[in-house]
Amino acid sequence: MPKLLVVDNEPELLHSIEQALRSENLDVVGVRSGQEAFEILRRLQPDVVMIDVQLKDVSGLDLFEWIKDLYPRLPVVFLTNQADAETAIEVMKRGAYEYLVKPLDFALLQDILQRALELHRPSAMPIVEKKLSSFSNRFTDVMARTTKLLQAREPNIYRSVTDEVDRAILEVVLNHVNGNQLQASELLGISRTTLRLKLRSLGICKFE
The missing domain is CATH 3.40.50.2300 (Response regulator)
Structure with missing residues (x-):
């Protein structure tokens, strides 16, 4: 249950x-x-x-x-x-x-x-999960160390870097699904409301 x-x-x-x-x-x-x-x-x-x-x-x-x-x-x-x-x-x-x-x-x-x-659900979108897991495992340790360093010493740079990463991921995923926000939100594991807010906050207008 x-x-x-x-x-x-x-x-x-x-x-x-x-x-x-x-x-x-x-x-x-x-x-x-x-x-x-x-x-x-x-x-x-x-x-x-x-x-x-x-x-x-x-x-x-x-x-x-x-x-x-x-x-x-x-x-x-x-x-x-x-x-x-x-x-x-x-x-x-x-x-x-x-x-x-x-x-x-x-x-x-x-x-x-x-x-x-x-x-x-564990069975939801298994192919996507495998791809994301494979991608994530390659740089998780490096990102963790870099994140801690930037948060402590350069918070403005940290926010700028994370915004650029978010922007790149969103654009890749949305291009992959031809701008379909429902499919993109499922791939990213977020709600459509969250996706729209992220697009707006990052100034990504071409997919709205």
């Missing part, structure tokens, strides 16, 4: 999510702090994670960065009380799968989780 980890301060919301998704054949595990999420994540091995942006003990964005470092392909959905474009763009730029504003629309939530689970 697929597993969903929900990290949110509000016990009432955790209960509501568990009740709403009970019929969706999902094993829902709710925790109320980033520390609890740290402790349970490796053991639970969830298929999707939902995180409140404003947790009491840690920033939801910091928790997301930690999860992304360990499980870069794991879909993460953000929850927030702030219905503002700035927060939405920030979490999507960081690679979140989707963004939901409270109070939750549970029909929309179910649809998003279904798509995220389909994307995270």
